Amino acid sequence: MVNTKVNLSGITLSNPIIPASGTFGYGAEFAELYDLNILGSISFKGTTIEERFGNSTPRIAECESGMLNSVGLQNPGLKAVCGHELPRLAELYRKPVIANISGFTVEEYVVCAWAMESQDNVGIIEVNVSCPNVHGGGMSFGVSPEAAAEVTKAVKAVTSKPVFIKLSPNVTDIVSIALACEEAGADGLSLINTLLAMRIDLKTRKPVLANKMGGLSGPAIFPVALRMVYQVFEAVKIPIIGMGGVSNAEDVVEMMLAGATAVQIGAANLKNPFACKEIVEDLPRIMEKYEIKSLREIIGGAH
Amino acid sequence: MKKGNFKLEGNEKLTNDIYAMVLSGDTGAITAPGQFVNIELEGLYLRRPISVCDLEGERLTLIYKIVGKGTEHMSRMAAGESLDLLTGLGNGYNTAKSGKEPLLIGGGVGVPPLYLLAKRLISEGKRPKVILGFNTSSEVFFEEEFRKLGAQILVTTVDGTHGLKGFVTEAVNSCGEYSYTFSCGPERMLKAVYDKTETDGQYSFEERMGCGFGACMGCSCKTKYGYKRICRDGPVMEKGEIVW
Numbered sequence: 382m383v384n385t386k387v388n389l390s391g392i393t394l395s396n397p398i399i400p401a402s403g404t405f406g407y408g409a410e411f412a413e414l415y416d417l418n419i420l421g422s423i424s425f426k427g428t429t430i431e432e433r434f435g436n437s438t439p440r441i442a443e444c445e446s447g448m449l450n451s452v453g454l455q456n457p458g459l460k461a462v463c464g465h466e467l468p469r470l471a472e473l474y475r476k477p478v479i480a481n482i483s484g485f486t487v488e489e490y491v492v493c494a495w496a497m498e499s500q501d502n503v504g505i506i507e508v509n510v511s512c513p514n515v516h517g518g519g520m521s522f523g524v525s526p527e528a529a530a531e532v533t534k535a536v537k538a539v540t541s542k543p544v545f546i547k548l549s550p551n552v553t554d555i556v557s558i559a560l561a562c563e564e565a566g567a568d569g570l571s572l573i574n575t576l577l578a579m580r581i582d583l584k585t586r587k588p589v590l591a592n593k594m595g596g597l598s599g600p601a602i603f604p605v606a607l608r609m610v611y612q613v614f615e616a617v618k619i620p621i622i623g624m625g626g627v628s629n630a631e632d633v634v635e636m637m638l639a640g641a642t643a644v645q646i647g648a649a650n651l652k653n654p655f656a657c658k659e660i661v662e663d664l665p666r667i668m669e670k671y672e673i674k675s676l677r678e679i680i681g682g683a684h
Numbered sequence: 685m686k687k688g689n690f691k692l693e694g695n696e697k698l699t700n701d702i703y704a705m706v707l708s709g710d711t712g713a714i715t716a717p718g719q720f721v722n723i724e725l726e727g728l729y730l731r732r733p734i735s736v737c738d739l740e741g742e743r744l745t746l747i748y749k750i751v752g753k754g755t756e757h758m759s760r761m762a763a764g765e766s767l768d769l770l771t772g773l774g775n776g777y778n779t780a781k782s783g784k785e786p787l788l789i790g791g792g793v794g795v796p797p798l799y800l801l802a803k804r805l806i807s808e809g810k811r812p813k814v815i816l817g818f819n820t821s822s823e824v825f826f827e828e829e830f831r832k833l834g835a836q837i838l839v840t841t842v843d844g845t846h847g848l849k850g851f852v853t854e855a856v857n858s859c860g861e862y863s864y865t866f867s868c869g870p871e872r873m874l875k876a877v878y879d880k881t882e883t884d885g886q887y888s889f890e891e892r893m894g895c896g897f898g899a900c901m902g903c904s905c906k907t908k909y910g911y912k913r914i915c916r917d918g919p920v921m922e923k924g925e926i927v928w
Contacts, residue, residue, distance in 0.1 A: 403900070410898045410916070413685060426901075434904065434911055439892040441902040443730045450894060455901045455911070589892075599729055651895035652729060654770070655687060 383668040384675040387421070389620055389643050390543035390568045392477055392504050394421035397633065397676060398661050401624050401647035402427050402481035402507065402547075403452065407466040411650070412473040415658045424479035424571075424645060425462075425470065427509050430489050432458035437591035442580040447599025447626065448648055449578050451592035454483055454512055459496050467500055477504025481547070483512060487535045494536040494544070506542050507622075508532060511549030511574035512596075523549035523574075526561035533565035543568035545622060550602075550609055551577045559613045571622040571645070572613060573606045599648040602626045607639050614640025614681050630660050630667040637676060638683040685772050685897055686713035690744065692765045695758075698825040701750045702793070703759050708742045713772025717779075717801035718868070718888055718920050721746065722896035724768040725757050731770065732758070733896050733915070735868075735888075737796035738803070744771075747796035747825070773896050774919050777801050777886050783863025784810055788835075789852050789877050791817040791869030795826055797888060798868055802835045813862055814838070815855045817873065821846035853880040865923070875928055885923045889914050 385396040400411070402424040408417050417423065435455030442449040456462065470478060480503040482493035490508060497503045510523035510532055522528040529546060536544050546562040548555055550573040559570055575596025580589040588594070606625025614621055623641025627633060628649045636644045649656035664676075673679055690709035698704050714721075714736060721744070722731040732754040738745035748755050761767075777797075782805060790798040795816050805812045814837045818824045824846050830837045838855045839847030848855050852869075853876045865885030867877045874887045891914045894902035898916030905914055907925040912918060 404895075406899045406901075410685075414687075434906065435901065438903060438905070440904075441730070441892045441894045441900070443728070445727075446729055448729055448894065450900065450902060452901045452904075455904055648729075651900050652724070652731065653687075654685070654895070654897060654899070 383665045383673065384677070385664055385668070387642055387677055389622070390505065392543070394643060396421045396661055396664060397637065397641070397643040398657055398664070399424055399479065399622065399643055399645045400650055400657050401645035402479075402509070404647045404650045407470045408473050409469065411654060414654055417474040418476065419661050420474070420657055421643060422476060422479055422504065423470070423474055424481050424507055425466070426456050427454050427481045427483045427512065428456050428459055428462045428493055429454055429483050430459045430492050432456065432461065439589060439591055440595070442589040442595065444580065444597070444601060447597055447601035448651070449580060449590060449595040449597050450575070451590045451595035453592065459493055463496055463500060467502060471502045478502055479505045479507045479545070481507045481509055483509045487532055490532050491535050491539055495539045498540040498542060503542060505545055506536065506540055507545045507547050507571050508536055509547045509574070511547050523558065524552050526558050529558050530561040530565035533562045533567045537566040545569040545571045547571040547574055549574050550605060550625070555609050556612050556616045559617050563617045563619050567619060569620040569622065570613060570617065571624065573602070573609050573625045576602050576605065598626065600626045600628050603628070603632060607636060610636060610641050611639040611683065615684065628656070630663040633660060633664060634667060634671065634673065634679065637679050638681070640681040640684070642680055685770055686710060687768065687770050690767050690769050692761055692763055692767060693743070694763055695761055698747070699823050702823070702825055703748055703750070704737070705746045705748065705758065707744045707746065707767065707769070709744070709769065711739055711742055711744050711771060714739055714744070715772060716776025717804050718776035718797045719772060719774045720896070720919065722770040722773055723758070725754055728754055728757065730894065731896060733773070733893050735797040737799050739800060747793070749793045770896060774915060775917065777866055777888070777920050779804055779808060781864060781884065782810055782866070785862050786810060786812050786864040786866055787856070787859055787862035787881065787883070788812050788814045789817070789865065789867040789869070790815070791852055791873040792823070794867070794869030794873070794888070798866065799826060799829060801866055802830060802833055806833055806835065811836070813859050815840065815852045815859065817852035817869070818846070819843065851876065853877060856880050878923060878926065886920045887923065887926060888919045889921060890919060
């Protein structure tokens with residue numbers, strides 16, 4: 382028997398597989414297909430204080446091995462998430478979940494984190510300082526070490542739950558931002574968010590996305606994500622949740638060898654709603670194939 | 685929603701760029717006309733959403749127009765090949781509100797879902813009146829199929845090369861009394877139908893989709909009763925909730 386358990390800031394996950402924020406809603410659509418309790422955790426749709434519609438459509442484009450989205454943090458707002466979505470999610474999923482929060486000012490992050498502090502089923506708070514789809518929004522915090530540190534400190538001050546900062550790959554030096562977050566008290570890091578990208582429609586000669594640019598995800602970004610997880614692992618001591626184009630159990634092992642303690646699955650859920658289930662089920666086979674007895678032992682093994 | 689393998693039974697060219705694909709597999713998740721399937725295609729990351737045109741037991745008919753890489757790929761597929769489908773997506777049309785003589789108005793590739801709808805309405809003892817609109821005679825398809833169902837049918841072409849000359853809305857006056865309106869087609873046509881018809885009705889919308897089952901929020905729209913996902917809460921909207 383192989384051991385798929387990992388420990389994320391004191392929380393034991395039965396396996397490292399976590400659906401990524403924004404690709405899994407609040408789980409309801411997937412709970413119709415399989416028992417969510419097989420998952421290590423769930424990072425639910427990014428939450429802001431106020432309800433947001435997001436950007437105009439089209440919000441989706443495609444490329445050879447991935448997709449672009451410019452959803453723009455559509456969500457029902459903090460009150461509806463805490464009052465309606467989280468209790469419903471608690472019925473579908475018994476383990477601690479990851480609360481992904483966003484804001485446009487430091488205060489907004491603080492309000493969201495404070496509200497999540499009192500939610501029993503929230504195990505970790507994941508602070509999104511890296512959404513590429515909101516102008517003057519979260520991204521501006523994620524592109525400067527000082528701003529990322531400021532948000533980290535402010536959020537840490539109002540919660541006792543582990544705080545993970547979700548980093549943007551759209552920066553010149555992700556390591557310096559990772560280090561700033563660690564120094565400011567972050568308990569862990571999630572990386573990477575989507576890569577800023579674009580497609581142009583040859584018929585209209587205009588960008589496909591109404592927002593012109595959007596975030597690229599899917600297998601196309603996996604090697605970039607892997608490289609960044611590897612670099613950040615070298616620099617920090619706090620745990621990393623690795624994500625970006627992870628599509629199968631081999632990718633999970635690769636991401637963990639680069640330095641991830643747990644792994645989020647994003648775009649793959651949209652292409653195949655059973656992706657996470659299939660990866661969870663396939664993981665023991667892949668571990669046996671590569672003679673891995675315990676996943677914990679391979680974290681950062683490539684260094 | 686179900687995910688499953690379907691076997692391609694046939695792939696027939698109906699007009700210059702419109703094809704009819706017949707597939708067989710587990711159709712159990714498809715519960716209403718106006719629902720769609722999302723098809724995985726080799727070499728393309730996202731699935732392609734196509735509305736259900738007809739359903740007979742395990743046999744599923746999809747009619748699609750070549751508009752890009754995905755549909756072009758589909759047109760080159762041959763009988764015997766297999767496809768991975770998500771089925772039973774979207775809300776579909778609710779026939780309970782139709783009254784005795786509903787009016788069905790379809791334009792171009794908006795025509796196919798109205799076929800299963802007409803069939804369903806007739807099986808419920810209703811007498812649908814159907815208006816199908818096309819640009820020109822060479823683009824007309826499924827006129828005979830609707831007639832064989834026993835529906836009263838009017839075809840319009842913009843250039844007058846077949847049926848009545850003009851847009852679908854110009855044929856509405858020729859239809860006499862009708863109890864309800866069902867429509868599917870380009871958004872400009874839907875708006876014209878919405879303005880022209882006086883009854884309540886249901887309108888089917890399209891949008892570029894990510895997942896097709898409500899997870900990614902890629903195809904959201906605003907309605908009078910809040911934000912809805914076209915793939916999950918739609919694609920069919922009630923007249924009373926639509927915001928243009």
